[in-house]
Amino acid sequence: MVRILVADAMSEEGLAPLLADPTIEVVQKKVGDVEDELDQFDALLVRSATKVTEQLLQKMKNLKIVGRAGVGVDNIDVDAATRYGVVVINAPNGNTISTAEHTFAMMASLVRRIPQAHISVKSREWNRSAFVGVELFGKHLGIIGFGRIGSEVAKRARAFGMHVHVYDPFLTKARAEKIGVDVCTLDELLAQADIITVHTPLTKETKGLLGPKNLAKTKKGVYLINCARGGIIDEQALISFLENGHVAGVALDVFEQEPPGDHPLLSFDNVIVTPHLGASTVEAQVNVATQVAQEVLTFLQGKPVTSSINLPTLSKDVYEKIQAFYTLARKMGILASQYMSEPVQEIAITYSGSVADLETTFITRSLLAGFLKPRVASTVNEVNAAMIAKERGIAFSEKFSANGNDYNNSITLTVYGENKTFTMKGTHIAHYGDRIVHFNGFAIDFAPEGHLLYIQHHDKPGMIGKVGNILGDHQVNIATMQVGRQEAGGKAIMMLSLDKPLDDTLVETLEQISDIDVVKRLEV
Ligand SMILES: NC(=O)C1=CN([C@@H]2O[C@H](COP(=O)(O)OP(=O)(O)OC[C@H]3O[C@@H](n4cnc5c(N)ncnc54)[C@H](O)[C@@H]3O)[C@@H](O)[C@H]2O)C=CC1
Ligand SMILES: O=C(O)CCC(=O)C(=O)O
Numbered sequence: 001m002v003r004i005l006v007a008d009a010m011s012e013e014g015l016a017p018l019l020a021d022p023t024i025e026v027v028q029k030k031v032g033d034v035e036d037e038l039d040q041f042d043a044l045l046v047r048s049a050t051k052v053t054e055q056l057l058q059k060m061k062n063l064k065i066v067g068r069a070g071v072g073v074d075n076i077d078v079d080a081a082t083r084y085g086v087v088v089i090n091a092p093n094g095n096t097i098s099t100a101e102h103t104f105a106m107m108a109s110l111v112r113r114i115p116q117a118h119i120s121v122k123s124r125e126w127n128r129s130a131f132v133g134v135e136l137f138g139k140h141l142g143i144i145g146f147g148r149i150g151s152e153v154a155k156r157a158r159a160f161g162m163h164v165h166v167y168d169p170f171l172t173k174a175r176a177e178k179i180g181v182d183v184c185t186l187d188e189l190l191a192q193a194d195i196i197t198v199h200t201p202l203t204k205e206t207k208g209l210l211g212p213k214n215l216a217k218t219k220k221g222v223y224l225i226n227c228a229r230g231g232i233i234d235e236q237a238l239i240s241f242l243e244n245g246h247v248a249g250v251a252l253d254v255f256e257q258e259p260p261g262d263h264p265l266l267s268f269d270n271v272i273v274t275p276h277l278g279a280s281t282v283e284a285q286v287n288v289a290t291q292v293a294q295e296v297l298t299f300l301q302g303k304p305v306t307s308s309i310n311l312p313t314l315s316k317d318v319y320e321k322i323q324a325f326y327t328l329a330r331k332m333g334i335l336a337s338q339y340m341s342e343p344v345q346e347i348a349i350t351y352s353g354s355v356a357d358l359e360t361t362f363i364t365r366s367l368l369a370g371f372l373k374p375r376v377a378s379t380v381n382e383v384n385a386a387m388i389a390k391e392r393g394i395a396f397s398e399k400f401s402a403n404g405n406d407y408n409n410s411i412t413l414t415v416y417g418e419n420k421t422f423t424m425k426g427t428h429i430a431h432y433g434d435r436i437v438h439f440n441g442f443a444i445d446f447a448p449e450g451h452l453l454y455i456q457h458h459d460k461p462g463m464i465g466k467v468g469n470i471l472g473d474h475q476v477n478i479a480t481m482q483v484g485r486q487e488a489g490g491k492a493i494m495m496l497s498l499d500k501p502l503d504d505t506l507v508e509t510l511e512q513i514s515d516i517d518v519v520k521r522l523e524v
Helices: 012-019 031-040 054-059 078-083 096-112 114-122 148-159 173-179 186-192 235-243 282-300 316-339 361-375 385-391 463-473 504-511
Strands: 002-006 024-027 043-046 065-068 087-090 140-144 163-167 195-198 222-226 247-252 271-273 344-353 395-401 409-417 421-429 433-439 442-446 451-458 478-485 491-498 516-523
Touching (some): 012 282, 078 087, 096 247, 096 282, 140 148, 163 186, 316 361, 361 385, 385 395, 504 516
Parallel strands (some): 002 043, 043 065, 140 163, 344 395
Antiparallel strands (some): 409 421, 433 442, 451 516, 478 491
């Protein structure tokens, strides 16, 4: 039974596919209420309240996936999750419209002083002259961060007759032209805008983006809006610029610390606030919960997820094309790691023929995960394989060749160790399966499956019989046997597939046969 912890409040309608699945147990409780069972959950679903720290990840030893029902993953230690091999997914667009609408509601409220007027009338006052606002029509709106939400805000602003200026260092010219916005530098935006709204993630670069230096470049009387993340506008700097009257008003949905408690910003009459409500609509909550629930289900069924933060994104289509090679690569990694039971410095992978045209990132990660698995105690999978390889000083590279070298497709693996180099070539044949067609310098043809026994020997009559007799005497049945040699009378190999694994004594007995140089058990 798969167990999923839903640690923050989430739409039941969105969670319905998980709740309806008889193979899944959904526990809707806060982390603190299930401390004793944390190591039993396979998946964790959160919004922004639960902090997914390294400490929590350490306790959740069985965790495979964290689903964030929303966009920002700043409440999740993604690096730590990656190290632990835990996939992190989010729901990138389920709350876009709601947040864009909230931003617009905040903008209109800010310039027309609706919250202040509302409080006044509720206090039994009728003071019309105290609440004279300004129109949005004809004003210059500066949008910092032109992703999903920024662009929805722009559409609405244009419908209001505003001039829209956009700053986003990652925005392509083609996309900007398509949407028809004025793309400018940050300095140009700061100088022109009557209202500035931020829609970036909170990163090292955006933390304090609107700080003392940049606020000084804005127009006197500017309005500021933050419905993205607390800290993009530096709160201390904001207080100074409100105090000196440079900033006319601010709308904040988010804070550096949430809840903000008795924050000095809350005392300003021209600061309007909401408690992180951007995504708080019925529609957005159903959307994001549905998206993560569906993704978690997909993931738990062993299929690729489309909105992972720490895995390459794969469409269903691409996944179907790479699936066979993904499995082959995994097996090749496992075999190579067992054969090269020594420290290695480099793994070079060459994709040839039809596989060279596919998205190989995932295939390479699968191969690395297979290679590292027998060597590391912790979880290793596609999420953390590249990172673990790097940590252990194992470089890896990919090369591509259109020519399949006698095969429609092939993956060639070269592992450089401290004392030797090992090569292997594998291919996938449709309706037939995976085959290893080159192993350690020998042409051969075997299926990389089950209990394998590799024997390297001198090419002499009777070698196969000797091995067969010993295995037969010990009740070990040989399922298949493939042989290969470099030249008649030279070095040769046998690859046997056995019905059960060999014990150490039997391996030692085989090693003692004269003319046998290497005996290796390989388990796939
Ligand atoms: N208040 C709320 O309840 C909600 C807040 N959010 C927040 O809104 C923000 C935007 O979300 P989306 O539009 O969905 O994200 P997105 O990823 O679609 O867009 C972010 C944009 O910021 C740009 N960007 C990154 N670094 C930048 C920099 N240094 N300067 C300027 N632009 C930069 C990126 O190129 C990208 O276009 C996020 O912080 C998200 O967490 C999202 C949903 C709800
Ligand atoms: O879960 C929420 O309501 C917060 C949404 C949010 O901030 C986000 O999606 O980034």
